[in-house]
Amino acid sequence: MKSMTKQFVQKNIELSLEFDNFLAKHPELYDSIPNGAVVVITLESDKKFSEASIQIVKHYPKKQPIVEARKENSEWVLHPLTLSPA
Amino acid sequence: MVPHPHTQVGDEGVDIKNYNVVMGPHEERFFKSLTETDRISNRLVHDKKTVTEFSVQYEVWLVDKWVKVVRYDTCDEGPHKHIFHKADYEYRSPFPCSDLNQGFTLAQKIITENYKKMRNNYLTQSRRRRL
Numbered sequence: 543m544k545s546m547t548k549q550f551v552q553k554n555i556e557l558s559l560e561f562d563n564f565l566a567k568h569p570e571l572y573d574s575i576p577n578g579a580v581v582v583i584t585l586e587s588d589k590k591f592s593e594a595s596i597q598i599v600k601h602y603p604k605k606q607p608i609v610e611a612r613k614e615n616s617e618w619v620l621h622p623l624t625l626s627p628a
Numbered sequence: 629m630v631p632h633p634h635t636q637v638g639d640e641g642v643d644i645k646n647y648n649v650v651m652g653p654h655e656e657r658f659f660k661s662l663t664e665t666d667r668i669s670n671r672l673v674h675d676k677k678t679v680t681e682f683s684v685q686y687e688v689w690l691v692d693k694w695v696k697v698v699r700y701d702t703c704d705e706g707p708h709k710h711i712f713h714k715a716d717y718e719y720r721s722p723f724p725c726s727d728l729n730q731g732f733t734l735a736q737k738i739i740t741e742n743y744k745k746m747r748n749n750y751l752t753q754s755r756r757r758r759l
């Protein structure tokens with residue numbers, strides 16, 4: 543946790559809240575998120591942020607489904623995420 | 629007759645309005661009231677001034693009980709956020725923070741500043757999904 547910058551933490555919080563609000567307006571997207579899944583926020587325009595975000599869940603138990611929520615312009619695109627070994 | 633949320637009596641038979649209970653030498657549970665029908669339920673485990681575990685849960689009073697809407701906690705794989713819906717549906721997101729002291733403070737700040745949207749999202753989804 544020590545390596546997380548203030549900017550990364552703040553950006554993640556803002557994007558996560560934005561995603562929750564977007565999801566509420568687009569309930570069809572719930573079909574792409576299984577119950578209990580972990581949603582990882584990434585950003586098309588910021589590779590460094592996205593890599594740091596995915597790095598966090600690499601240590602999560604393998605049994606739970608992980609879904610990447612990728613912000614592309616003003617839209618969110620969801621797809622299952624398969625992680626390579628850390 | 630539905631009881632008023634702030635006159636609810638807890639398991640120990642005490643009025644839970646704004647109460648603070650020390651569960652042990654290192655664990656505390658307490659509520660922060662946001663409105664008459666919105667509150668934050670906190671659980672904090674600490675070693676002196678260092679937080680070792682926390683749970684910060686936003687709850688809404690619906691009909692006759694408090695229901696969980698969003699929770700930030702440190703269980704299992706590190707700090708993360710739970711988004712709840714009715715019928716036991718939920719998803720989670722990592723909640724990155726530099727340390728758990730900061731995480732506990734941040735979680736309260738996020739909920740305090742965003743609880744109205746969180747509540748609206750919860751109610752909107754519950755209606756649309758017919759959960």
